[in-house]
Amino acid sequence: MILRYSCAMLLAVGLFTQSNVKPTAQPSAQNLLVSGTVVDALTSQPLSQAQVFLTAQGVRDSEQFVMTGEDGRFRFKNLSPGHYVLFGNHKGYIQQVYKQHAQFSTAIIVGPDLDTEHLRFDLRPTASISGQVLDERNEPVRNAQAILFHQTIRFGRHTTWREREVNTDDRGRYRLGYLLPGVYFVAVSAQPWYAQRRTHQHIQLTDSSGQTTYQEITNGEPELDVVYPVTFFSHAENLAEAVPITLHAGDAEVADFSLQPVPALHVLIHSATSSEPENVWAQVSQTLSNGSKMGVQTNTQQIAPGLFEISGLPPGKLRLGLxxxxxxxxNTRWNNIQLAGDTDINTSDAAPSSSVSGVMKFDDNAKRTSPMSLRLSSGAANEEYLMQADERGEFSLKGSVPPGTYDLLVGQPPAGAIRALSATGAKVSGHTLEIAAGQDVKLSVVLSRGTGKISGVALKGGKPMDGVMVVLVPEDPERNLELFRRDQSDSDGSFNLPAVHPGKYTAVAIENGWELDWFTPGVIQKYLPGGKLVQVSADSTQTVDVPVQP
Amino acid sequence: MFDRMLPALLLLVVPNTLFANLQFQAAPRTYDARGTVVNSVTGEAVSGALVQLYGARQRAMLTGPDGKFQFEGLPNGSFQVSVQKPGYFSPEQIRRNGAPLKLVNTEEERPVTLKLIPEGIVYGRITGDNGEPLGYMPVQILWERVENGKRTRENSRNVRTDEQGEFRQAELQPGKYFVFVGPSSWPASFPARLSQGGARGYPGVFYPGAPDLSSAASVEITPGKHAEINLSLSSQPFYRISGTVSGYGPEQGVTMQMVSASGQPIGAGVQFDEARGTFRSSWVPAGACTVTAESQDPKTNQQSYASQRLNITSDLGSVHLALLPSAVIPVNIRLETTRNEPQVDTTSYFFSSGGRNQMRTPQYSPARVVLKPQQHLFMQQQEFSQSVTDEDPTPAIRNVPPGLYSVEVNPSGPPYVQSARSGSVDLLEQSLTVAPGGSNQPIEIVLRDDFATLEGSLAFGPGSESATIIVISANSPNAVPQRNVVLTNTVHSFQIPQLAPGEYKILAVDNPDELEYGNPDVVRKYVTKARDVSLTPNQKAKIELEVVHIGD
Structure with missing residues (x-):
């Protein structure tokens, strides 16, 4: 089943008061049981004093609680048939729903002929990374940002995902607690607290013959005009050279940093229109990993008519929005630069932005029920732009989109999928747009609504199997991320795939599928022959039993 | 060498002749400024401190391992210097309101000593019933001090305990602090059926375990003090609230919150069922609290608001909240001009606070009106303000939730506030009650420009290095006295321009940071030493004042 809330939200409000789900349990109590043992996933030792919650999905006030005894056992009695959500919590362990994998888990299906009395509820000990950040004087760096990256699978692909940030305290210490086992990277971003930017001034000199020259004056001390480049553990300049930190359940790893300042770089911007009153400032960012960029704190100052200075830049690959x-x-112009020293840029060399506007509509012409949005996403440039459509389906992004290749995606994937895309001002191929510098683009987007449903049972050797990853693979999978659907089989092996768009699919069930990068080209293909073909039409409901593959 | 002598000029046209002079003149004699940075408590040298010197060109350097600094190549004269370093406060940061920077004189060639005051730190561990560490507990550190003559409590950054139940808050100035821990946002134990009572959690307590501020113990932080605060909490029953909300439209979401009596958000959220109009809170501790609901019409941006005060001693069902539109309070400002200053035509020009004439534009606003809600201990509540401009034909403060507000009128420029009223309520003296849902009476403000000017001379006693003049209105005893000109003992006269005509008591004191001059009981001690002044419109009055020493 798919969880509607994150784990923290489940604890807060979601789990216990899900009232707008159709009730699945019968009101009359019968003498059915849900029972089992909470164990440490690593050692298989029973866990006492674990909090276990059971909720009948969609039934108000059905939440029950037990604490496990010395033998780690829990037991809920007098239950009616229905779908139940089991949730476990223990100090020092990751709180989770039964067999939870990100937003998926296994619901407990209670019924007269179903065995729900021998559940093994694995909880994993939390892990942590902590450390201290010191400066070049071996003094603690306060308010440094420790950034955690997690090597994981997102949207079916291996990615190094920026997970969260914490700040160091007055001792320069940080702690990233409550971590799942896995592979992590840590980077530190900080500014020397004493940094003072050098500034340059151009003084106009006019001699008696009316000849004008400029004299450049520098203010500030070079030894204080420094930055700390973003530092990856340990002493690496970028993610590629960073040392991965592999956390096993229960690990407490230490990652200390020693920051070394480097001279801050300066970039002079020569504006094309020097005579007119113009204000220029820079929006500078640097890419930390795929899908994660970070703003760089800089100052922009006018030093002469048509001449602006950006100071406080670190060396390396930067993206300048002028x-x-x-x-x-x-008006924003864009420049990607590799900075090694002070440099000059002409605004005319930077690429102007484009405006992107258009209209979206559904292929069934029905009225939309909720506001829709589209995303322009550029993996290469690490940019993403959200376009919110109004009531008429019209959207517009004014003068801010840099040139590049973008994928057009639906903001809220289950609500709609792109069926057709055409554009004026940009080259279109499938859902991909090529936007040229300064060229305004008009899009026409046709969306389809997912109204089909598929349900069934994952079978291994003819027997239902729980905790299995079920994937609904569309035709031409590499271009149709939005059409994929996934679920995890419940305790009776059943699964549900809602909001399926019309089309041909293959449903596959994979026993150890949770580590699979199913959207990487070629990965899912080898499972297709062992899957079941399904043809889905609008508003249809189908039942398919799918054999489980190893 | 030569660039250091040039003043900080930006885009200035320098005549070539002057520049040539600078270039070819024999280098004049230069001087050095030097000194040492020390820890004010231990007297030890502080290395790696940033010293800044403010001259024609700003200079900066870090002190060496011996805490010493030296700026070379300066002209003769006195320069202001400042010092800073993480973990320390500079004397200017600690003495608010006009403490002057230290001066270094290059001609005297005497090294200066700059002091850094080490920060205070509060840290500790919070444990529960069985001595287990309590993680994710909110910890608030309240700093009680006198600011602008009033005793105030300032909330430090909110911190939470980590998984080991530990918290830490640095960067505390010397002073008096209170530590408040909890309540836990989630119960520690649950009943077998969660819909029934019996959950237990940790309530909010003041160190060392007091339920309220009046019975709490303060923590004295002196410079450099690291205070360890460990608290062991006992669990108490937690309860849930449920009920209904009415008065919202079909497309409108409703945001709900539970807030403790001291203004702290409590619990882990309120679940609202839009279709049924019902809500249920997560578990909260016993005691007084307020449940609020807010909604906004997406088309008109009109906000609605409802709140209900509760005293929780058990689970509460059937709490009803009826959303009502938030108030719109019209603001009318009348400017009565009496002066015919040369070159100043008050219909098209107005003088700004800097004394220069300012063009009267459609954006020009004679005053800004601020509604300040009653202050809670832990929550800085939203203020509502409106600049009344010629552009807005119906100036009003919009979307104000019901409640009690103090009204502040800040005129832009010299005019003073002669009156501010809402119906029969004098807003200069009394609070404004904003009624729920109803249309509110307009706020009527009269500004006048026939202000008086007060001049005077000061007599400093021994040991008084500086003086601050406090102006107490005798006409409106409830108005907070204003602190005014700050002077050092080298200056013996003062001028306070733009005072509203009326009766005043004028007091000069030497240590206003320590004086709760907004409190009539405190001021009474010194008021015998104040001078009574009666100011008539456009008058220029003169008085003599003795600087009163504020004792330890």
Whole structure:
């Protein structure tokens, strides 16, 4: 089953008061049981004093609680048939729903002929990474940001995902607790607290003959005009050279940092329109990992008409957005630079932005029930732009999209999938757009609604199997991420795939599928022959039993 | 060498002749400024401290291992210097309101000593019934101090305990603090059936275990003090609230919150069922609290608000909240001009606070009106303000939730506030009650420009290094006295321009940071030493004051 809330939310409000789900349990109590043992996933030792919660899905006030005894056992009595959610919590362990894998878990299906009395509820000990950040004087760096990256599977692909950040305290210490086992990276971003930016000034000199020259004056001390480049553990400049930290359940790893300042770099921006009153400032970012970029703190200052100085830049690969505003109109130009020293840039060398606008509609012409949005996503440039459609389905992004190749995605995937895309001003191939510098783009998008349903049972050797990953694979899978559907089989082996768009699919069930990067080209293909073909039409409900593959 | 002598000029046209002079002149004699940075408590040298010197060109350097600094190549004269380092406060940061920077004189060639005051730290561990560490517990550190003549309690950054139940808060200035821990946002134990009573959690307590501030013990932080605060909490019954909300439209979401009597959000959230109009809170501790509901019409942006005060001693069902539109309070400002200053036409020009003439534009606002809600201990509540401009034909403060507000009128420029009323309520003296849902009476403000000016001379006693003049209105005893000009003992005269005509008591004191001059009981001690002044419109009055020493 698919969980509607994150784990923390489940604890807060979701689990116990899910009232808008159709009730599945019969009101009359019968003498059915849910029982089992909570164990440490690593050692298989029973866990006493674990909190176990059971909720009949969609039944108000059905939440029950027990604490496990010395033998780790829990037991809920007098239950009616229905779908139940089992949730476990123990100090020092990751709180989770039964057999939880991210947003998926196994619901306990209670019924007269179903065995729900021998459950093994694995809880994994939490792990942590902590450390201290020191500066070049071996003094603690306060308020440094420790950034945690997790090597994991997202949207069916291996990615190194930026998970969260914490700040160091007055001792320069940070702690990233409550971590799942896995592979992590840690980076530290900080500014030297004493940093003072050098500034340059151009003084205009006019001699008696009316000849004008400029004299450059520098203010500030070079030894204080420094930055700390983002540092990956340990002493690496980027993720590729970083040392991975592998956490096993219960591990407490230490990652200390020693930051070394480097001279801050300066970039001079020569504006094309030097005579007019113009204000320029820079929006600078740097890429930390795929899907994660970070803003760089900089100052922009005008030092002469048409000449602006960006200071406080670290060396390395940076993306500069040069925002110039004149008469209340602002315009952003883009420049990707590899900085090794101070440098000059002409705004005319930077690529102007495009406006992207258009209209979206559903292929069934029915009225939308909720507001829709589209995303323009560029993996290469690490940019993403959200376009919110109004009541008429119209959307517009004014003058801010850099040139590049973008994938058009639906903001809320189950609500709609892109069926057709056409554009003026950009080259289109499938759901991919190529936007040229300064070229405004008009899109016409047709969406389909997923109204089909597939349910069934995952069978291994003819017997229902729980905890299995069920994937509904569309035709041409590499171009149709939005059409994939996934579920985890419940305790009776059953699964449900809602909001399926019309089309041809193959349903596959994979026993140890939770580590599979199913959207990586070629990965899911080898499972297709062992799957079941399904043809889905609008508003249809189908039942398919799917054999479980190893 | 030569660039250091040039003043910080930006885009200035320098005549070539002047520049040539600078270039070819024989280098004048230069001087050094030097000194040592020390820890004010231990007297030890502080290395790696940033010293900044403010001259024609700003200079900066870090002190060496011996805490010493030296700026070379300076002209003769006095320069202001400041010092900073993480983990320390500079004397200017600790003495608010106009404490001057230290001066270094290059001609005297005498090294200066700059002091850094080490920060205070509060840290500790929170444990529960069986001595187990309590993680994710909110910890608030309240700093009680006198600010602008009033005793206030400032909330430090909120911190939470980590998995080991530990918390830590650095960067505390010397002073008096209170530590408040909890309540836990989630119960520690549950009943067998969660819909029935019996959950237990940890309530909020003040160190060392007091239920309220009046019975709490303060923590004195002196410079450099690290105070360890360990608290062992006992679990108590927690309860849930449920009920209904009415008065929201079909497309409108409703946001609900539970807030303790001291303004702290409590519990882990309120679940609202839009279709049924029902809500249920997560578990909260016993005691007084308020449940609030807010909603906004997406089309008109009109906000609605409802709140219900509860005293929780058991699970509560059938609490009803009826959303009512938040108030719209019209604001009318009348400016009465009496002066015919040369070159100033009050219809098209107005003088700004800097004394220069300012063009009167459609954006020009004669005053800004601020509604400040009653302060809770832990929550800085939203203020509502409106700048009344010619552009807005119906100036009003919108979306104000019901409650009690103090009204502040800040005129832009010299005019003073002659009156601010809402119906029969004098807003300069009394609070404004904003009624739920109803239309509210307009706030009527009268500004006048026939202000008086007060001049005077000061007599400093021995040991008084500086003076602050406190102006107490004798006409409106409830108005908070204003602190005014700050002077050092080298200056013996003062001028306070733009005072509203009326009766005043004028007091000069030497240590206003320590004086709760907003409290009439405290001021009474010194008020005999104040001078009574009666100011008539446009008057220029003169008085003599003795600087009163505020004792330890």
């Amino acid at each position: 925002v110039s505003s004149k008469d209340g109109e602002s």
